[in-house]
Amino acid sequence: MIKKLIPVYENQTPLVVLELIQGHKISEIMSRNVVSVKPDVTMREVKLMMKDRGISGMPVVRQKRLLGIISVEDLLNALEDGLMDDSVEKHMSRNPVILEEQMPVSFAIDYFENYSFNRFPVLNESKELVGMLTDRDIIMHMIKVMNGEIGRLEELAKHGHHTEIGNVIRRYAVVQNDFKNAGKASSEIKALLQEHDVDRKIIRAAATAIYELEINQVVHSLGGEIVCRISDDHVEVLARDRGPGIKNIDLALSEGFSTATDWIRSMGFGAGMGLPNIKRVSDDFRIKSSESGTEIKVIINLPEDS
Ligand SMILES: Nc1ncnc2c1ncn2[C@@H]1O[C@H](COP(=O)(O)OP(=O)(O)O)[C@@H](O)[C@H]1O
Ligand SMILES: [Mg+2]
Structure with a gap:
């Protein structure tokens, strides 16, 4: 998974990468405009929402509290059983594995390594849902930081080393x-x-x-x-x-x-x-x-x- 994409070795990994994964918090890289559903929405409606937005899973939320996650897999099961008029609450998976926004990015990389989920809900200290994190978020942020760093190094090389x-x-x-x-x-x-x-x-x-x-x-x-x-x-x-x-x-x-x-x-x-x-x-x-x-x-x- 992501660890294979971003190999981390204490001694060899460039400092930029180490700093990114240990020194940055999940809150800095997660996506904040989360598309969520309320628990009483029907599976049929969820199917439309996922299709429209091209996503494969959504958090189920009541007043900022995360109740569960509904995925394409849950949808397929409901479809097969002819239960598309059921509420989401009946089909979602409860007690999802969550990340906290204050955690360093290194935690998230471990989570992607240890669990087979594609996305994790992110909660704040009051346990409210404040974002979602996908492995894509991590990679995009990493590319951004590295671009900045390479730009800085190029600048430095141009102007010579100064103290x-x-x-x-x-x-x-x-x-x-x-x-x-x-x-x-x-x-x-x-x-x-x-x-x-x-x-x-x-x-x-x-x-x-x-x-x-x-x-x-x-x-x-x-x-x-x-x-x-x-x-x-x-x-x-x-x-x-x-x-x-x-x-x-x-x-x-x-x-x-x-x-x-x-x-x-x-x-x-x-x-x-x-x-x-x-x-x-x-x-x-x-x-x-x-x-x-x-x-x-x-x-x-x-x-x-x-
Ligand atoms: N960030 C902190 N938060 C809470 N208490 C702290 C913090 N930093 C220091 N302290 C308190 O001050 C005491 C003295 O700190 P320090 O001189 O560093 O000694 P030590 O860390 O060896 O106990 C600590 O034992 C702790 O009670
Ligand atoms: Mg001390």
Whole structure:
């Protein structure tokens, strides 16, 4: 299936592809204008709708709630049994496998690999249907991103290699307990700064801050994102997550304080030095937190001739 079309190997896959599948969310690539049907529509009507639009499956929805999926196969069965005046509700498949809009694209690729469905409904945090995702959506988006990247590389080749960084923005989705991908943002930004001959101490500072922010989101939050903006004179890192927030910020900032569980500690995390270290290495450090999420903004200056 799609994994064979887009082979992913941790070490060999070009960074653009890795970034696309790990750093982009399903909400960015799904189609939002979803054609859905209400549960009381007849199979006959559904047949017309599918034919008109040339699609092979539709979500069945009542007030934004996804009840099931009706497919061409269900239609054929109803046709064979002479049940075309039945409501869709009677023939749809219930409890469809769904994706959530905040998931990274890598999840979707796994789903297409593991299930034999051609499309997945996408729900938001309130469990409302907000989109549909087909493997075509993934491929189209990938081609778009790669076109952009090739354009950028061609431009770069034309004008020769220069060490000015310009403006770079990188976004990374961080998934709760996903230790496998944690550290990706920091290693990529580190590589990028190295390419531009930035002072090693500053690279280390940026990598440390980003790494600790990623790990904190993996360990302590429900998931979030890290956005890195690099300009000619500074690196700005914005880490935002979806909760549950930090109860006492002063305490959290003190050395050695940690709420990490024994399980987390057994993996080598939870020394309580993350936040203090981030603060120490950064030129500006801001933090706000509530039950709905923590937002930390860090700035690391790049000296003029680094
Ligand atoms: N993004 C976050 N969401 C919720 N709590 C957090 C977050 N980041 C840090 N914390 C809280 O602050 C504490 C201190 O963080 P840190 O200094 O990185 O130490 P550690 O991660 O080793 O516990 C954590 O144990 C946790 O209680
Ligand atoms: Mg930490």
